[in-house]
Amino acid sequence: MHKVADEIAAAINIPLLHIADATGEVLQRQGIKTVGLLGTAFTMEQDFYRERLRQKFGLEVLIPPPQQRQLVHQVIYEELCAGKILSASKATYLDIIDELATRGAEAVILGCTEIGLLVQQQDTHIKLLDTTTLHAAKAVDFALGTTSPQE
Numbered sequence: 001m002h003k004v005a006d007e008i009a010a011a012i013n014i015p016l017l018h019i020a021d022a023t024g025e026v027l028q029r030q031g032i033k034t035v036g037l038l039g040t041a042f043t044m045e046q047d048f049y050r051e052r053l054r055q056k057f058g059l060e061v062l063i064p065p066p067q068q069r070q071l072v073h074q075v076i077y078e079e080l081c082a083g084k085i086l087s088a089s090k091a092t093y094l095d096i097i098d099e100l101a102t103r104g105a106e107a108v109i110l111g112c113t114e115i116g117l118l119v120q121q122q123d124t125h126i127k128l129l130d131t132t133t134l135h136a137a138k139a140v141d142f143a144l145g146t147t148s149p150q151e
Contacts, residue, residue, distance in 0.1 A: 019135045020048075020052040020053055020056075021056065022131070022134045022135045022137070022138035023053070023109055023111075023129055023131050023134050023135075024053050024056055025057075026129060026134055027053075027057060027059060027107065028057050030107070030127075032106045032127075033060060034059070034060040034104045034105055035059055035061055035106065035107050035108065035109055035129075036063070036064075036097065036100030036101070036103075036105035036107070036109065037049065037050060037061050037063050037109045038064070038093070038097070038108060038109065038111055038112070039072070039109075039111030039112040039115070040076055040077075040112055041069055041072075041073040043111045043112060044064070044072070044073075044111075045063070045069065050063070062100050062103055062105050064096050064099065068099070072096065075092070075093070075118070076112055076114055080114035080115070081114060090118050093115070093119050094119060097126055097128075098124070105126070107127035107128070108127070108129070109129045110129065110131060112131075116130045116133075
């Protein structure tokens with residue numbers, strides 16, 4: 001949905017709270033400069049998320065290599081979306097997260113709502129950022145008047 005966020009924001013008269021902004025703000029506050037990104041193939045490979053994090057927050061965004069991206073995508077659509085939580089897939093995701101950390105990621109963004117069903121913070125020493133939680137918190141803060149959409 002956020003692939004067309006800029007077009008939607010330009011066509012409406014209310015604020016649009018971009019999920020990458022909510023994530024980037026947290027990363028900036030935590031002093032993180034290099035982050036891994038997991039999500040659907042679209043999220044990992046297209047620019048709408050990665051480039052926004054780079055341009056707006058100065059982050060280096062790492063993604064897994066092609067074969068691992070395919071596995072991440074496949075698990076999301078063929079397992080997690082169908083309610084299947086498999087230990088083998090969890091182990092695969094944790095290996096991918098470890099590899100991103102080895103490449104320099106200080107944290108890893110769980111950029112798809114379903115990934116949090118499979119891996120949680122207690123599964124790894126690497127900081128995980130669940131964008132669903134961050135986006136919801138940003139919306140609550142905005143609704144309560146404690147933050148602006150651009151903050």
